[in-house]
Amino acid sequence: MSENNELILAIETSCDETAVAIVKGGTEILSNVVASQIESHKRFGGVVPEVASRHHVEQITIVLEEALEQAGVTIEEITAVAVTEGPGLVGALLIGVNAAKALAFAHNLPLVPVHHIAGHIYANRLVKEMEFPLLSLVVSGGHTELIYMKEHGSYEVIGETRDDAAGEAYDKVARTINLPYPGGPHIDRLAEVGEATIDLPRAWLEPDSYDFSFSGLKSAVINTVHNASQRGQEIRPEDLAASFQASVIEVLVEKTARAAKEYGVKQVLLAGGVAANKGLRKALEERFKDANCELVIPPLFLCTDNAAMIAAAGYIEYKKGKRAELTLNGVPGLDIEA
Amino acid sequence: MKVLAIDTSNLVMGIAVTDGEKVIGEYITNLKKNHSIRVMPAIHDLLSELNISPQSLDRIVVARGPGSYTGVRIGVTIAKTLAWTLKKELVGVSSLEVLAQNGKHFEGLVVPLFDARRTQVYTGLYGKRNGVFQSIEPDQLILIEDWLEQLKERNLPISFFGNDVALHRPVIQEMLGEAALFGSMADHNPRPSELAILGLSKKPEEVHTFVPSYLQLAEAEAKWLASKEK
Ligand SMILES: [Zn+2]
Numbered sequence: 001m002s003e004n005n006e007l008i009l010a011i012e013t014s015c016d017e018t019a020v021a022i023v024k025g026g027t028e029i030l031s032n033v034v035a036s037q038i039e040s041h042k043r044f045g046g047v048v049p050e051v052a053s054r055h056h057v058e059q060i061t062i063v064l065e066e067a068l069e070q071a072g073v074t075i076e077e078i079t080a081v082a083v084t085e086g087p088g089l090v091g092a093l094l095i096g097v098n099a100a101k102a103l104a105f106a107h108n109l110p111l112v113p114v115h116h117i118a119g120h121i122y123a124n125r126l127v128k129e130m131e132f133p134l135l136s137l138v139v140s141g142g143h144t145e146l147i148y149m150k151e152h153g154s155y156e157v158i159g160e161t162r163d164d165a166a167g168e169a170y171d172k173v174a175r176t177i178n179l180p181y182p183g184g185p186h187i188d189r190l191a192e193v194g195e196a197t198i199d200l201p202r203a204w205l206e207p208d209s210y211d212f213s214f215s216g217l218k219s220a221v222i223n224t225v226h227n228a229s230q231r232g233q234e235i236r237p238e239d240l241a242a243s244f245q246a247s248v249i250e251v252l253v254e255k256t257a258r259a260a261k262e263y264g265v266k267q268v269l270l271a272g273g274v275a276a277n278k279g280l281r282k283a284l285e286e287r288f289k290d291a292n293c294e295l296v297i298p299p300l301f302l303c304t305d306n307a308a309m310i311a312a313a314g315y316i317e318y319k320k321g322k323r324a325e326l327t328l329n330g331v332p333g334l335d336i337e338a
Numbered sequence: 339m340k341v342l343a344i345d346t347s348n349l350v351m352g353i354a355v356t357d358g359e360k361v362i363g364e365y366i367t368n369l370k371k372n373h374s375i376r377v378m379p380a381i382h383d384l385l386s387e388l389n390i391s392p393q394s395l396d397r398i399v400v401a402r403g404p405g406s407y408t409g410v411r412i413g414v415t416i417a418k419t420l421a422w423t424l425k426k427e428l429v430g431v432s433s434l435e436v437l438a439q440n441g442k443h444f445e446g447l448v449v450p451l452f453d454a455r456r457t458q459v460y461t462g463l464y465g466k467r468n469g470v471f472q473s474i475e476p477d478q479l480i481l482i483e484d485w486l487e488q489l490k491e492r493n494l495p496i497s498f499f500g501n502d503v504a505l506h507r508p509v510i511q512e513m514l515g516e517a518a519l520f521g522s523m524a525d526h527n528p529r530p531s532e533l534a535i536l537g538l539s540k541k542p543e544e545v546h547t548f549v550p551s552y553l554q555l556a557e558a559e560a561k562w563l564a565s566k567e568k
Contacts, residue, residue: 043562050407050556054549057411061422062546075423091408094374095415101378102419106392326378 006079008318009067009103010311011060013096014088014116015141016047018059020067021307022078026315027126030071032301032308035059038182045181046171053091060099067307075107082314085113085324086334087142093330101326112314113324115336116305117143118155120271122313123302131266131294137256139280140272141167141182144212144252146259147336153316155336158259159210166248167274169214173221173244177237187241188277194238196246198224203251210259217247249283257287269296275303339396342420343534344381346373346413347405347433348452349501352530353380355388356538361531363388368501368527373412381416395426399537401528402430403551404460404477405452410550418545427542431533432551434477437499438464439532440525442471446495450528453502457482460553463489479553482506486513495519501526 004025012019021032037055041047068075083100086093104111120143121136130152138145144166146159164172167184174183179190200220203213221244228235260268268288274280281297288295302309345352351373355363363384367376385392400417403410410433421428434450441448441464448464448471459482463475475488489496490513497519498510503526510518555563 044558048556048558051558053407053411054552054556057415057418058547058549060415061418064419064422065546091411094408094412098374098378098412098415099419102416103423105378105382106420106423326382327375329372329375 007073007077008080008082008311008315009078010082010307010314011096011100012084012305012307012310013056013092014084015092015305016041016052017305018056018063019307020063021311022067022071022073023308023311026312029126029308031067032306033063033067034306035063042181049089049091052089056092056095060095078109080110080112080318082112082114082310084116084310086331087116088332090330090332097328097330101328105326111324112318112322113328114310114314115334117336118313119309121269123271123298123309124269124296125312126302126308127298128296133265134267134269135260135263135265136269136271138271139166139274143272146210148263153320157337161212163213163215164218166214169218172218176222176225177240187245188279190238190241191245191279194242196243197239198243200243200247202247210255245279249280253283253287260293265293267294267296273304276300340394341397341399341534341537342395343399343530343537344413344417345401345528345530345533346377347401347403347410350527351377353384354530354534356534364531366527373409377412392424397427397429399429399431399534401433401436401533403433404553405433407552414550418548422545428545428548429537429540429542430548431536432477434462435536436533437528440499441497444497449496449498451498451500451503453505454479461485482509486510490514497521499526
């Protein structure tokens with residue numbers, strides 16, 4: 001077997017998607033199966049951890065089988081099993097971790113633990129080779145981070161949210177204007193046709209900080225809606241969405257651009273579920289049009305939670321010799337820098 | 339036939355291996371420690387001590403609950419994955435039925451019991467019928483007092499099994515008096531060898547659709563259903 005033919009089977013169950021993928025040589029997707037639970041969680045207006053864990057148990061072997069079938073490979077051909085160790089919902093992580101351990105044990109395969117955010121970043125490598133140093137803007141339901149990478153598998157968090165994640169703020173604002181869960185895509189859709197006419201704050205924090213804060217913005221939106229309704233005024237949801245989105249995006253894009261310049265990176269990678277946001281994509285493309293670094297944005301299906309990204313990150317860890325024992329556990333607050 | 343039995347449904351973690359008519363290995367702990375960390379190493383160690391490869395197993399038997407939701411899922415996930423990937427038979431057994439086996443040689447009725455908080459218990463009623471030890475009342479989640487009310491009407495000696503019985507012993511004694519029996523310290527851990535034996539007598543199930551037996555809905559789901567009925 002030549003050096004780049006290793007097949008990584010990866011499992012991802014950190015939140016509400018049961019996902020298994022098989023990736024060849026770290027970059028070639030042979031299969032990428034995602035069983036989404038979103039329809040089930042919609043009725044609760046958000047992901048219910050116990051319900052998510054139950055669905056994972058129901059789906060896990062079905063998704064495993066489909067991933068092997070679609071890839072046209074047998075388990076005997078797999079080189080290593082990668083799995084999301086954390087962060088995420090602990091009960092959900094445990095399903096993937098224990099399935100991965102059982103597989104590794106049954107076939108005497110190396111077991112490779114993967115950080116979920118490393119996975120989101122490595123989704124990029126499935127479409128474009130990475131060039132270091134690079135900067136990744138990670139934006140998802142649970143994360144808003146700027147991560148600097150000087151080489152493969154090395155992560156330095158240079159900025160992170162001090163309160164809500166961007167995706168969380170999207171969901172809360174969506175609830176305020178009665179949009180269904182999950183709110184992010186709805187706000188993005190409304191923002192496209194609305195106008196950013198409402199003045200909302202931008203949290204720049206200290207001048208040299210790459211940290212984020214979205215709770216003030218979220219409160220400002222709630223207050224604006226509340227005050228308007230008390231005065232009997234009507235706010236167009238489209239305009240509110242556009243104004244909110246403009247504030248979020250301006251801060252994200254500006255801090256990313258500033259960090260990219262200061263760190264002299266060759267690439268800027270967008271990662272995480274919020275990377276599906278059209279407004280954010282457009283603003284980043286605009287801002288980096290003339291920059292002397294390359295902007296990489298993965299296709300939508302690789303931005304949301306999936307296991308191909310875990311396989312891509314797992315491949316690097318596998319090559320570096322990282323292995324987990326059968327004592328591997330799900331770690332809800334796993335640190336990417338550790 | 340070689341059988342691997344796995345029980346992580348409650349605090350007691352049990353692994354057993356049977357070969358033909360013999361129990362050849364059994365591992366039991368009763369500790370407040372993380373099953374997710376310990377169960378795969380325990381399976382690995384027991385099988386390697388017995389010199390049995392995963393491939394040479396014929397059947398995987400798992401305690402499917404009731405019990406701790408997370409605990410039940412760990413055992414079921416491992417059992418499903420092993421059975422699926424090794425193409426072996428998968429059998430699920432009630433965790434209460436496993437515990438009840440500790441009383442199969444006692445006279446009278448047998449009540450296995452796990453605490454379910456808020457004065458509720460997971461329990462069932464077992465005993466001999468036509469000479470065969472079996473379930474008499476289905477496993478259920480019930481308030482301990484309501485359950486004891488029902489048991490009292492049976493007018494028979496009843497033995498209680500399970501480490502959580504100690505929590506409820508005062509109320510059991512108060513309501514059943516002399517009719518309640520409690521066994522000894524060694525009678526309260528569910529035995530994985532009994533799980534394996536029960537698993538031999540039951541039909542294998544479809545791996546993909548196999549689910550734990552929680553005996554209750556997730557809280558959010560129950561609330562959602564209740565709100566829909568209004
Ligand atoms: Zn994610």
